[in-house]
Amino acid sequence: MGRMRPAAFGLTVVRHGETRYNKEKILQGQGIDEPLSETGFRQANAAGLYLSNIKFTHVFTSDLLRAKQTTAAILKKSKFCKDVAVKYDARLRERKYGAAEGRPLSDLRTMAKAAGEQCPSFTPAGGETLEEVKARGKDFFEHLCCLVAQEARPENKAETEGSSTEMAGGSSTSSLTNHHSRLEFNSDRGAEILDANILVVSHGAFMRSWVGYFISDLACTLPSDLSKTELSSVSPNTGISRFNINLEMREDSKPKIHCVFLNRDDHLGEKMMAGNMEL
Numbered sequence: 001m002g003r004m005r006p007a008a009f010g011l012t013v014v015r016h017g018e019t020r021y022n023k024e025k026i027l028q029g030q031g032i033d034e035p036l037s038e039t040g041f042r043q044a045n046a047a048g049l050y051l052s053n054i055k056f057t058h059v060f061t062s063d064l065l066r067a068k069q070t071t072a073a074i075l076k077k078s079k080f081c082k083d084v085a086v087k088y089d090a091r092l093r094e095r096k097y098g099a100a101e102g103r104p105l106s107d108l109r110t111m112a113k114a115a116g117e118q119c120p121s122f123t124p125a126g127g128e129t130l131e132e133v134k135a136r137g138k139d140f141f142e143h144l145c146c147l148v149a150q151e152a153r154p155e156n157k158a159e160t161e162g163s164s165t166e167m168a169g170g171s172s173t174s175s176l177t178n179h180h181s182r183l184e185f186n187s188d189r190g191a192e193i194l195d196a197n198i199l200v201v202s203h204g205a206f207m208r209s210w211v212g213y214f215i216s217d218l219a220c221t222l223p224s225d226l227s228k229t230e231l232s233s234v235s236p237n238t239g240i241s242r243f244n245i246n247l248e249m250r251e252d253s254k255p256k257i258h259c260v261f262l263n264r265d266d267h268l269g270e271k272m273m274a275g276n277m278e279l
Contacts (some may be wrong), residue, residue, distance in 0.1 A: 007152035009196040011144070011243040012051065015204055015263075016062075016070040017043040018237040025105045029097035029127070033065045043238040043268060044070040048077025050240065050267035054197065055080040058147070060140075061201040062092035070238065071201045081199075091140040094203035095133045098126025120205065130209060137210040138217070144198060145255055149247055152195045194244075204234040207241070211262065214243070220257040230262065239263035 017040030021028050028034055036044060051074060059081065061071040068088065075081055100108045112122035123129045202210075211231075214220035220243070222231070235241065242260040 006249055007148055007195045007247045008193070009144070009148045009198055009245050009247075010194050011198050011200065011245055012054070012056070013200045013202065013207060013210070013241045013243070014047055014051075014070065014074065015207055015235040015237055015239050016064075016066040016201060017041060017047075017073070019066050022237060027097045027100050027103060027105060027108060028066075029095060029101040030064065030093050031096070031101040035065050036069045040066070040237060041069070041073060044073035045077060046267045047238040047240060048074040051199075052077045052079050054078075054199075056084055056199040057196045058198045059084050059086045059201075060089050060092060060144075060198065061086060062094070062203060062206075063088040063090055064093055064203070067092070067201045067203065071199075074199070074201070089140065091136040091143075092200065092202040092206065095130075095205040095209070096126070096128040098124045098128075100124040100127065133206060133209045134213050137206065137213055141210070141213070145245070145247055148196045148198075148245075149249060152247075207235050208232075211241070211259075214257050214259070218254055218257050220259055222259045223261060226259075226262060233263065235263040236265045236268070238268065239265050240267070 017036045019028065019034040019040055020037050021032060021034050023037065023039070026032075047070070056078070059071065059075065061067045068086075071086055075084065075086070097108065100111060108122070108124065109119055111124055112119045115122060121130060211220075215222070215231075241262045241264070244258045244260060246256040248256070
């Protein structure tokens with residue numbers, strides 16, 4: 001990356017809303033591209049309301065339908081991000097379960113038992129290993145770090161500031177200004193100044209693998225009240241996790257990650273869901 005000033009970004013990760021297959025406990029993986037159920041759309045709208053005041057500078061989503069629909073619902077509720085370009089990335093797809101896709105979760109457990117293995121480490125025929133899922137999660141995270149590092153370069157900042165100055169006479173805030181300006185981001189460590197604020201919409205097994213990578217490889221710090229059970233659990237549909245990442249910009253240094261909260265679902269309270277009927 002070369003020698004540059006430190007940079008920081010916020011990372012908000014959301015699991016897609018419920019599908020019919022989620023409700024029926026049937027594995028979807030990558031081969032079953034189910035849309036959201038009515039409940040799933042309500043969950044996605046509720047997540048959008050919860051996140052509506054956050055200025056996201058970048059939005060990435062899995063290219064599977066359930067994730068794309070969730071992302072669209074979140075951005076529709078946003079006060080600041082309706083015009084942010086959405087980037088679809090296959091690296092954010094759910095783990096591939098091969099021969100187990102389209103079958104009940106109980107079948108996967110039966111397959112694992114017959115092979116003398118345990119879920120979730122068991123890999124069905126044609127499926128991805130946990131190491132393969134981790135590898136694409138690592139590759140995508142490194143892509144995010146490089147993106148933020150590049151955009152934090154002084155020459156890129158200066159170019160953006162010049163563009164936004166030219167557009168200052170308009171009636172609305174320039175998207176370039178939102179895209180590159182340093183942002184405030186609330187966390188349990190207080191407000192931090194960030195170079196970017198990134199939204200990622202993905203899937204349960206992928207997200208659990210990603211968090212595992214953050215902890216095992218990058219020494220991610222965790223909230224003090226987070227239990228081991230919560231840490232190992234799959235996120236609920238539209239569960240929201242938030243991380244702050246600091247980049248030292250030295251070739252020999254790893255990103256420093258702090259988990260602000262993990263798999264939060266308080267936006268799915270009964271009152272919120274009951275009053276959120278838009279589909």
